Amino acid sequence: MSAATTAPQAPKVAPSTRSGPTFGRVLTAEWTKIVSLRSPWWIAAVTVAVAGLLTYVSAQASSVDPGFRPVGDLSSGLLLAQLGPLVLGVLVGAGEFRTGVFRTTYTVVPRRWPALPAQTLALAAFALVVAVLTTVVCVLGLLPSAGARGIPLDLASGHTPGILLGMVLLLVGLALFGQAIGALLRRTVPAMVTALFLAVLLPFSVMSAFPAAPTVPGEAAPDTSVAGMIAVLSPGAAQTMVVEPSVANMAGDGVPDLSQVDGGLVLAAWILVLLAAAVLRLRTRDVR
Template sequence: MSASASSPTATSARPPAVSGRGATFGRVIAAEWTKIASLRSSYLLAAGTVAVSGALTYLSANASAGDPGFDPLGSLTSALVLTPVGLLVLGVLVGTGEFSTGTYQSTFTAVPRRLPVLAAQVVVTAAFALLVSLAAVGAAVLGILPAAGSRGIALDLTGEQTMQILAGMVIYPMGMALFGVAIGALLRRPVRAVVTAVTLTLVLPIVLMLAADMATDPMAPSQPGSSPPAQAVVNTAVTFSPSGAGSLLTVPEGTGVEGAPDLGRWGGAGVLGAWILLPLAGAAVRLRTRDAT
C-alpha cells in the first residue's frame, strides 16, 4: 500500500524531459529572421530604399541626357547619396530591438551566452540587406533605361569596370546596414543610435566640407594637382568616414578625392569593415561584461 502510494509522488517529482536540441545557432538565426521579417518597418524601409534608388537614378539620367557626351552608366551611382540610409536605419532597429522592446530578458534566458544573438543579428541583417540592395541596383538600372533609349544608347552591363561598380552598389548599402547593427547593439537606444549613425555617415562629412569651403580663400591662387591644406584635411576625413569609404567601392580605380589618400576599392572596403567591426567588438564586450540594460 505504501509503495503504491509513494509512486505518484516520485513520478510528480521527476523533472520534465527536455525535447529538441535547445538554442542552437541555427535556431537563433531562424528566430532573428522571424523578427526582422515580421516587422512592417523592415518592408517600408526596403520599399523606400528601392523606390529612392530608381527615382533618383531616373531623374539624374534624364537631367544628363542632353549632354553631348552623355553616358547613362555614369548615372548608376547617383542615388547612393540616400539609398544606404534606409538600410542603415534598419540595421539600427535590429541592433536595438531587444533592448527597446524589453525582450532581451527572454532572449538571453533562452541564449545565456548572448554572443550568438549578436552574431545572428549580423547574419540576418546582411541577408536581408543583400536582397534589398540587389533590388535597389535593379531599380537603378531600370531608372537609366528611358534616358538611354531616348539617345539610342544600348546598355552594356557586362564590362569589368561596370560589374565592379554594380558589385560595390550592392556591398556598400549592406555595409551601412551592418554598421547600423553595430551602433545599435553598442548604444542600445534607437534614437541615440540613429542620431549617431546618421551623424557619422551623412551630417559630419557635409559639415566638414562646408567648414573647409568657408576656411578657404576663393581668390587665393592654387596650383594644378594640389588642394588647400584645410581642404586636404577635410577630404581625408571624409574619405575615412563610413560613407566615404563605402563610396570608394562604387568608383573606378584611381579616382580618389583630391588631397586624400587613394585607398582604392580594397582600402575602402577595409575602412568600412573597421567601422563595422570596432563597434561590434564593443557591443560584444558590453554583452558579456555588463548587465543587459
C-alpha cells in the same frame, strides 16, 4: 533474518555541455524577428522605389548632355536610398532594447554573445535581397533615357561591373553599420543620430573645421593632411569609394588616394570594430 534496505539512488545525469540553444536555432529566431515585422518590409519597399525613381530622374536630366553615358548615373539613386538600409540596421540593432524583447532573448541565450552574430547574419541576408533588388531597379531606371538616345546599356565593360557589385555591398554594409551602432548604444534615437553623423556629415564637418587654402599670394598653405586623413577614413567617405572606381584626394597633399576596394575595407573595419565593442558590452555589463 532481516534484509538490509537501501534508499534508491537517482540515476546520474550527464552534465550538459551546451549552454542555450544551438547557433542555428538562434539564427532562425533572429531571421523570424526581422521578417515578422512590418517596418523592414516598408523600409525595403521605400528604398527600392526611391532608388529607381532617383536614377530615372537623374538619367533623364543627364540625357540632354551630348556626352551622356547612361552608366554614369547608375549609382545616383543611392543618394537618398542608402539611408533606408542604415535606418533598418539601427532599428534591428536597438529594437530589442527599445521594446524589452532583449530580456527574453538573453534568457534563452544565456551566453549572450551568439545572439549578436546571429542577428548580424540574418540582417545581412535580408539586406542582400534588398540591395540586389535596388541595384536591378537602378539599372531599369536607366533604360528609358538610354533607349531614347539610342545608346546601348553595356553593363559588362569598364568599371560598370565593379560599380554594380559596390552598390550591393554598400547597401549591405550600411545596414550592418547601423545595426552595430544600434546594438552598441541600445537607444534608437541616439543610435540614429550617431549613424547619420558618421555616415553622412562627418567628412564635411571635418573639412569645414579646418581653414581653406590661402588666397593671399605668398601665404603658407595650411596643413590639411590630418583633416583629410580623418575625412577619407570616415564611413561617409568609405561608402562613396565603394561605388566609385577611384576617389580623388579629398584634402590635398599628405592624404592617401584610396581605391574602391580600399573604401570597402575601411567600411568593413568600422563595422567589425563597432560589432566587437557591442559584443564586449554584452559580455561585461548588465543588460539594461
